[in-house]
Amino acid sequence: MGSKYGMIVMGPAGAGKTTFCSALIQHLRNNKRSCFYINLDPAAEEFVYEPDIDIKELITLEDVMEELHLGPNGGLIYCFEFLLENLDDFLTEKLETVTEEYLIIIDMPGQIELYTHVPIVPALVSHLRGGSLNISMCAAYLLEIDRAKFFAGTLSAMSAMLMLELPHVNILSKMDLVKGQVARKELKRFIDPDISLLQDAPESGLVYEYKDGVDNGDPGDAQSVMAGESFARLNRAVGQLIDDFSLVSFLKLDVQDEDSVGAVLSYIDDAIQYHEAQEPREPNDDLMDAEMG
Numbered sequence: 001m002g003s004k005y006g007m008i009v010m011g012p013a014g015a016g017k018t019t020f021c022s023a024l025i026q027h028l029r030n031n032k033r034s035c036f037y038i039n040l041d042p043a044a045e046e047f048v049y050e051p052d053i054d055i056k057e058l059i060t061l062e063d064v065m066e067e068l069h070l071g072p073n074g075g076l077i078y079c080f081e082f083l084l085e086n087l088d089d090f091l092t093e094k095l096e097t098v099t100e101e102y103l104i105i106i107d108m109p110g111q112i113e114l115y116t117h118v119p120i121v122p123a124l125v126s127h128l129r130g131g132s133l134n135i136s137m138c139a140a141y142l143l144e145i146d147r148a149k150f151f152a153g154t155l156s157a158m159s160a161m162l163m164l165e166l167p168h169v170n171i172l173s174k175m176d177l178v179k180g181q182v183a184r185k186e187l188k189r190f191i192d193p194d195i196s197l198l199q200d201a202p203e204s205g206l207v208y209e210y211k212d213g214v215d216n217g218d219p220g221d222a223q224s225v226m227a228g229e230s231f232a233r234l235n236r237a238v239g240q241l242i243d244d245f246s247l248v249s250f251l252k253l254d255v256q257d258e259d260s261v262g263a264v265l266s267y268i269d270d271a272i273q274y275h276e277a278q279e280p281r282e283p284n285d286d287l288m289d290a291e292m293g
């Protein structure tokens, strides 16, 4: 059983990860709890609370892009590969001295490739959970409340959950932005969506797309064609998959509301405890279904 506790904060760019970490640190301080804050975003610039460990002291995205002529995504992967090669000196030694009353908070970058395409984060998590560190970890995946990004975001959250096999809490951030603006019914569609979200897709026939969007009525001139019915079926199938996984329940987070931050933290505490109680476990047995408070 692990004696140290850690949370890895993930999610797409701009979802509010760093803001959430700051709110959480403030909340922990208000409640006389200790935390150890690790920034693993090699491009992060401003912090309300200075990290106890900052990947930028090891490597920065700017230097990698400049010296190795890499783009931002390739550069980020390089930074993480470099981090993995230097884990013992850079992370392990410092984390070994952190005592168990601390909550270890790891603030991650927003490039979702990290969570969906490459096994770098699983390698990092497995290092933190194993060996001399033996940290009990939980994943917090943030998505901001935005209809256009929600579906893809949900799939990336699921992908991260499957890759990491950690207790996993989904969080819908920036709730202050929609206070009083979104009808309860609409909000419920985000917090506990079902496949009816996808019912607007075309039911039958072919959908033609014309150059410059000009429909001259001649399918022969169309640039591309999409099979409406099969597209609708595909959408429904993916929606059903999400539904079946019971993954897409979200905790609401309003960082300006201390009670909201506290509720998310207590859910994370519970998720870690629950996970520990389940060990040893079968793969995927520990997938948590975060529910709205």
Ligand SMILES: Nc1nc2c(ncn2[C@@H]2O[C@H](COP(=O)(O)OP(=O)(O)OP(=O)(O)O)[C@@H](O)[C@H]2O)c(=O)[nH]1
Binding pocket: 011, 012, 013, 014, 015, 016, 017, 018, 019, 020, 041, 044, 108, 109, 110, 111, 173, 174, 175, 176, 177, 253, 254, 255, 256
């Ligand atoms: N209104 C509101 N704005 C927020 C909230 N959380 C974050 N923001 C704003 O959203 C932007 C991105 O916030 P960050 O906390 O930097 O998001 P991030 O996920 O860490 O971003 P990356 O590190 O770039 O992936 C900033 O302009 C924040 O001020 C929130 O709860 N409410």
